[in-house]
Amino acid sequence: MRAALDVLRGRWKPSILWELKDRPRRFSDIQCALEGASAQSLTLQLRQLEADEVIIRTIYPEIPVRVEYHLSEHGRTLAGLMDQLELWGQAHLARKTRSGGG
Amino acid sequence: MRAALDVLRGRWKPSILWELKDRPRRFSDIQCALEGASAQSLTLQLRQLEADEVIIRTIYPEIPVRVEYHLSEHGRTLAGLMDQLELWGQAHLARKTRSGGG
DNA sequence: CCGCATCCTTCACGATACTG
């Protein structure tokens, strides 16, 4: 439990997994999708996820250089949980709407 | 997604859900189980979870007073995810062991 | 385009003292 929380520790980690869930993404794609995250934070958290073998980083030595991130098999199972978490979030919002609006 | 992350935001929230997963717990029980959490932090996070209707607070006006917390139905589904997260954490630790041990 | 180093702000958490 502690270990899992540690892997997810960070403002953007869950969202990063969410973004990589269906397809690989470029650095700038992720930054755009996570509107509000600075390049510095993103890089750091990306590196940590990579160190935890949750995501894989691929460099394409083109000009300009292109870098893509995708989930490892290990990371895919974790992203699946993010999926469920998102569903729970939707139910939670629906509940709050009823509570606040009615 | 954002909504779900917001509900879980806090050092001890996931662990609190974890503790309440199977049975109701008293304030001091939780504080003991989460060894390292101060009463102040615990109170705050408990209140927030209560505001999000994830947990329910029950006061027994005995002497000394007794307070119990238990999951709402809504919270139970979230705690279920914590359960899965814990399983993932175990797999992750096993992987790291292999990685570290060679 | 990608990534890193540095500086600064934010804020969540912990320790303490006190109430009922």
Added chain:
DNA sequence: CAGTATCGTGAAGGATGCGG
């Protein structure tokens, strides 16, 4: 036993400037 108010700490994150 449970909860509240206040103060201090430290880590996480954001802005900026530079290099490949």
